Amino acid sequence: MTDVAHAQFALSTEEQQTFRNQGFIGPFTVLDEQEMVARWRNERLVLMDRSNAIYTEEWAVSGNTNISNYDRHMDNDFLADLITNPRITDRAASVLGPDVLCWRTEFFPKYPGDEGTDWHQADTFANASGKPQIVWPEDASFGGTITVWVAFTEATVDNGCLQFIPGSYHTMNYDETKVMEYTPDRINKELKQGVRRGFFGYDYRQLQIDPDFEPDESGAVPMVMRPGQAVMFWSTLMHASHPHSAKTDAMRLGFAIRFVPTSVHVYPDTDVVEEYGGQVSLERYGAVVVSGENRYAHNRIATHTTTGHPFRRA
Numbered sequence: 001m002t003d004v005a006h007a008q009f010a011l012s013t014e015e016q017q018t019f020r021n022q023g024f025i026g027p028f029t030v031l032d033e034q035e036m037v038a039r040w041r042n043e044r045l046v047l048m049d050r051s052n053a054i055y056t057e058e059w060a061v062s063g064n065t066n067i068s069n070y071d072r073h074m075d076n077d078f079l080a081d082l083i084t085n086p087r088i089t090d091r092a093a094s095v096l097g098p099d100v101l102c103w104r105t106e107f108f109p110k111y112p113g114d115e116g117t118d119w120h121q122a123d124t125f126a127n128a129s130g131k132p133q134i135v136w137p138e139d140a141s142f143g144g145t146i147t148v149w150v151a152f153t154e155a156t157v158d159n160g161c162l163q164f165i166p167g168s169y170h171t172m173n174y175d176e177t178k179v180m181e182y183t184p185d186r187i188n189k190e191l192k193q194g195v196r197r198g199f200f201g202y203d204y205r206q207l208q209i210d211p212d213f214e215p216d217e218s219g220a221v222p223m224v225m226r227p228g229q230a231v232m233f234w235s236t237l238m239h240a241s242h243p244h245s246a247k248t249d250a251m252r253l254g255f256a257i258r259f260v261p262t263s264v265h266v267y268p269d270t271d272v273v274e275e276y277g278g279q280v281s282l283e284r285y286g287a288v289v290v291s292g293e294n295r296y297a298h299n300r301i302a303t304h305t306t307t308g309h310p311f312r313r314a
Contacts, residue, residue, distance in 0.1 A: 009090035016094060019232075023169035026231030027223065030087045030150055036228035040152050040253075043078045052309055054284040067273055067280045069107045073257075073288070073310065074302060079105065080310030083257050088148050089290045091232055092259040095146055099262040099292035101299065103134065103145070108254040110160035112246035115188045115196040118204035119215040121169070122235040126176040127207060128200075128275040135265040144169070144236040145258045151225040152253040159252040160244040162223040162231065165215060168238035173215075174207040181206065182276065193217065196243045200276055215240075262294045286313035 011019060019025045031039070050056050052075035055068050073079035082088070083102045093100050123143045124132035136143045155161040184201035191197075192205075193214060215238055222242065223231050233239065235258070244252060260266065266287050272279045286302025288311055294301060302311040 007086065007090040007093065009087045011091055011094040019095065022164070022166040023237035024164050024166070024223075024231055024233035025091075026233075027151075027225045027229040028087070028091070028231075029228060030082070030085055030230045031228035033226050033228045036152065039078060040227070043076065046078075047072060047076060055280040067275055067278060070273070070280075071105055071285065072107070073102070073105050074284075074286075074312075075309055077310055079255070082150065082255070083288065084290050088150075088230065088232075088257065089259075092146050092148065093291040095232075096259060096261045097292075099294065100259050100290050101262050101264070101266065101287040101294070102257055102290050103260055103264075103266045103287045103299075104258045106256045106258075108149075108256060110241065110244045110252040112159075112244050112249050112251070113188070114160065114244045115190070115198045116160060116243040117241040118192065118197045118199040118202075119165075119217075119238055119240040120199060120204045121172055121174055121238055122176070123172055124176050125235075127174070127180065127204070128182075128202065129273070130177075130179055131270060131274070132176075133267055133273070134260055135268050136260075137263050140263075142236075144234050145260050146232060147235050148230050148232045148257045148259070149223075150230040150255045150257065151227055152255055153227055153251065155223065155225040155252055155254065157222050157224065157242050158245045158247045159250065160242050161225065161252070162254075163217075163220045163240045163242060164223060164233060165217070165220050165238040169234040169236040172236060173209060173213055173238070174204065175209050176207060178207045180204065197240065259290070262289065262292070262296055262299070266299050268298075284313055286311065 054074045073083045125134055126132045180202040182201050187198055187201055271282050286300045288302050300313055302313050305312045
């Protein structure tokens, strides 16, 4: 097992302090920019083949849903290599401890004219489904997930880069036991604090603990990145994204990799993921051990295969 403190890309003492103060660190380089541009030019065509994806139309329980873009690392070698890249996993283990799971990945495209994403925080990820998707042990002092957001394309203020409010991960401003109403017809139609924002067909303000709460954007930090760079942050950090101004016709694309310690229970007491107007079955899903080892029996675990698929549920 790798000694986390001496892993090649582990956070230094100074970086760990920065992360504790801010709740995020980055950008840092995962892949050379030219390599990322070249690889993505090829992989975006490969990913159009969904024949081995674990969430396909025949596996959908109901609804038209964008959940189908989750967990493509399960069937794509490039993404499988990315979630296990030590430039990412060493940093995640620096925060979470030696035994780490990747429990989900997601693509986040933003097209010309798209609204920005609402300011939000996620602890249990019950925000869209109404059911906790990750549950930390009862004696844990903190929750949430570590997200590493990798830029597949350039991310700028004009095309919708991320924003963070430093230090805001200590207090939850939202109650994930509340219910958000899925209203996709409101997408691209709302101004919030003068900015076009939404949350994939939801209004995140419906989860506010204080109905009059407004995020203080005065100290917000834009996360401008080049292709191949990444940023790591707590999901409980207040974060959002700028709208895509359409000053360029290029899509902005990020790939979010979500990590938790192996002690965390992933998708407890459910056989489906229910979000954004649809459901998909977890029959072929498994979390991937990316650092250390798994000493627990409470999670579905996927392992490397030799059958042409990077991972298969054990």
